[in-house]
Amino acid sequence: MPEPAILVRDLVKAYAGHPAVREVSFEVARGEIIGLLGPNGAGKSTTLRILTGYLPATSGRVEVCGIDVAANPADVKNLIGYMPENNPLPDDMRVREYLDLRARLKGLTRRHLAPRLDEVIHLCDLGRVRDRIIGKLSKGYRQRVGIADAILAEPPVIILDEPTIGLDPHQIIAVRNLIAGLRGRMTVLISSHILPEVEATCDRVVIINQGRVVAAGSPADLPREWLGPPAYELELAGPLEALPALLASVHPALSLVPSSAPPGPEGFAVIRLAASAETPDLRETLVNTLARDPRFRLRGLTRPRHTLEDVFLAATRPKAA
């Protein structure tokens, strides 16, 4: 099994007594797309800067493709394509000119340079603006120039700090597809606040709060881990006292969540049902049972999944010190 693309073990970074990163540990396997989530000031950008070798850590171990970042920062720079927060770009250069310079700085030889530039410009949909001055581009294009720069030398690891911030929905989808297209070929680490984006793009998620890792797992597993199995939500009219007996006949683990909400004007109330983690999907059984029962009228049935946002809020709830 090849070594993980990124290995962070007990990373600590303290600024003059203020600890920004406190013993953060996580691993990223090759070809994975992983999201780093956290509130502002949680230590995400600091962690990413340490990964790229730009900032030195106070203590801990960071390896990229098996190479220790502290011991060989120069070697690690060849392995990483990085787009910092706020995507800093020189405003007085043209897109093609800038990417050409970056490619040469990253070691692309003349022979591979032009075809690779064309490939990246096509991939990031920058064809229309290749000769425009960067300072005059819209935010969406600037973001894509930043991503183009990161993937230019085809590094094994790509680190993007807030790649979709400030973009409109079309541009977000474009960037999302771009990143998804890199899966498998390159390992991608994204830091973001935009939870639906992270949920849609990432294989795994690491949530950081106040410098510590508070949750880690896939966007599918985390909600179940943190907030329990998904519940069922019914819009039902009928004698609610008879419901528990009915539910017991459907499945013994199904239970009614007590609620004091009164029924609406047409007699329908929103009912929540809870089940244990092992119960199978009971939606079809519930629909059939309730439809056949003349006492009840069913108007709607959903199984609202907890989103990553719910997990994030639960995991980063401000704690008393």
Added chain:
Amino acid sequence: MRLFRILLAHELRMLLVSPATYIAATLFLLVMGFVFAGILETFTAAPQEAAPAAVFFQLFWLPVFFMVPLLTMKSIAEERRLGTLETLLTTPVSTPQVVLAKFAASYALYLALWAATGGFFYILVRFAGQSQPIDLGPLLGGYLFIAVSGTLFVALGIFASSVTRNQAVAGILAFVLLLALVIGTRFAGTMELLKLDSFAGVKAAVDYIQIFTHLEDFTRGVVDTRQVLYYLSGCTFALLLAILGVEARQLHS
């Protein structure tokens, strides 16, 4: 080495396409042109002791104090403010390569501007008719002084730019450092305290660093390698401090 050349080529190209460079060059030549014309008038009015070239270079501090901060203040401070220093330093380039490339580009521009003033002397020779008004010695000595002392002045400007993210602060810091170096040492040389015997060693050191003395020696044709060493070692020291300045801000940002 390859990366240094790429960086240097990029810096030079950005200087050549930037309108600010040409505005600065025009203003510089305008000012020096007036100075030169003024010198010619003084010389036609009455014969002078020194050669016109020597007098011309005696006012070297005027463009140095104003041009060097203007040329260098943007170099590192702007990149730090924009954040592009971070993207630059996460590529395989090293900090010394970045600092040296910026220094070399600013120095090349500085030399080019001074070389353009050679045009004034050429015009003079061309239109002076039969007499030989220009002594080549002081002229070459003067330009040599500019080239050698320029290394230290530009390096100080680069250093000033490396310790701040604000261009204005960088410019003012460079101005103050140059002022202290050129005029400050002159004042220090005239201090009464140094005339005491016990301070003879210190007096010798202060006399050694007198920039105007160096200028006189160069224009008289005396190229003292100790003075050349002073500038080159000062330049190296300032660039080392600039490299440290870039890395220190990284550590404590």
